[in-house]
Amino acid sequence: MNWRCAQFSFDTRMPIIMGILNVTPDSFSDGGDHSSFDAALAHAQDMVRAGAKIIDVGGESTRPGSAEVSVCDEIARTEAVVRALASQGMCVSIDTRHAQVARAAIEAGAAIVNDVSGFRDPDMVEVVRSCDVGVVVMHMQGEPGTMQNAPTYTDVVSEVRDYLRDQATMLVDAGVSPDRICIDPGPGFGKTPKQTIELMRNLHEFARLGYTVMAAPSRKSYVGYAYGIDNPKDRDQASAQEALMACELGASVLRMHNVEETVKALSNLRPYAMLGLGCNVALVAEPGEEREAKIAQLNLAIGQLCMLPDSQIIDISRFYESEPAYVTDQDVFVNCVVLMRTGIPPKELLGYLHAIENSLGRVRERENGPRTCDIDILDYHLYLADVPELRLPHPRLLERDFVVKPLLELLPGYVLANDVVVAKAALPEAERVGRAVPLS
Structure with a gap:
């Protein structure tokens, strides 16, 4: 799925780095570093050269315990910077929780509104409803001044996920297209370090919602807690590793201070x-x-997939019971779809999968016939193949109900390597083979 932000469109199958530009005197790690107009422009240009696709301009610190800045002061800090960067062709985001600031930034050329308060203000909803900018909906328990006063959750992952789902639904109902929406779990905003780590290790739960997902680990306190690094400015390398992990788990947009270090980490x-x-x-x-x-x-097959070298299972669909396809005189199937990250090339991966099938008694005597275990590569990231032993994407994927349903359960906006959007291109459910029903 593409993330559409005014005149810009980003392919979310590849990482998108959003460089942080705080034009504030008191942000938690870089307050005052780029508060002058010239320093702000120079730093933005440096981040773009390093690989940033978006520059996120913030004029109010939302660090824990921070006080609210007046709208006039926030506009004075950000408007001219936004206008100058936009005039240079940059995709500019305004990091604000105030509707008047967002409106001024959009008029100056901003293409994204990044709201740490999650669009709880109806005036902010009206601002983005009336234009075509991208939006970032973040979760924050409480307000910046009080958010770290004993944040409490029963289940932090499900509560934050459901909040973001509901806020995104509210925006859609207000007229904001889903392809303009990005969701951000808000690491460190009203969460303890342990709660934040739990969130960041379960980003696949947020990817299941079907919106673009942002990860913003940069220099956060949880990084300091997890890696034993007290000084926020010393956390850039660890933050970049967190960004890599978040991207593998389903995040597409990475909001970072040190773009160069992040690009280096993403090479892996x-x-x-x-x-x-x-x-x-x-x-x-x-x-x-x-x-x-x-x-x-x-x-058992999934257990063996867990043992593959340089590979990690990211998410697994529910099990589905399905009618037999193509050859109907056989027993019903149980199916699922697995999403994994792997460094194994496609043809070599196919060999590993055949070995797993064989270990579980697979017999290949009848095409589409009964089997103890069948593992197909449905799609491989940005890789196309059309040779006798391997065709990618799988040529029958879009006609198989027992594939389409569990795949879209994991990633509702999934786009195949050949740029086909599964939800749009799949056969109507009534015309698919192997009709499937979830078992749980």
Whole structure:
């Protein structure tokens, strides 16, 4: 899915770095460093040269315990900088929680409104509803001045996820197109370091919502806590590693202070692969327990996928029971889809998958016939193939209900390597083969 921000459009299959430009005297790690007009422009240009695609201009510190800045002061700090950067062709974001500041920045050329208060102000909703800028909806418990006063959650991941889902839905209902919306779990904003780490290790839960996901780990206190680094300015390398991890888990936009260090870390980003798993022959099963035995065999396959070198499973769909496709005189299947990051090239990965199938008793005597385990590569990040042993994306993906449903459960806006949007190109459900029903 592309993230659409006024005249700019970003392919979210690749990392998008948003460089932080604080034109404030009191931000937590760089207050005063770029508060003059010339210093701000020079730093923005440096970040763009280093690889930033967006410059996020902020005129109010929202560090823990900070006091609110007047709208007049915030506009005075940001408006001229936004106008100058936009005139140079940069994609500029305004980091503000005030509607008047956002409106002034948009009139000056800003293409994104980044609201740390999550568009709780109806006036801010009206500002973005009436134009075509991109929006960043962030979660924050409380206000900057009080947000770190004993933040409490029962389940931080589900509560933050559901809040962002509801706020995004509210914006859509107000007239903001979903492809303009980016969600940000807000690391460090009304969360303890432990709560933030739990959020950042579960970003795949946010990717399931179908919106562009932002990760903003840069110099945050949780990075200091996790890596034992007290000085925020010394956290850039660790922050870049957190950005890499976040990107592998599903984030597309990375809001960072040190762009150069982030680009260096992202050179280690592994491609993702979508795998389709299926089983309709239970080797050992008591009568009435065939479904559970099929699920157990798929779990054995998933366990072996966890052991592949230079690979990590990111997310797994629910199990689906499906009608047999193409050859109907056989038992029903149990299927799922696995999203993984891997450094294994596609053809080599196929060899590993065949070995897993063989270890689970796969017999290849009848095309589309019964099988103890079948693992297909459905799609491989930005890789196309059309050779006898491997065709990518999988040529029958869009006609298979038992693939389309679990795939879109993981990533509703999924775009194949050939630029086909699955949700738009899949056959209508009534015309798909292998009709599938979720088991949980």
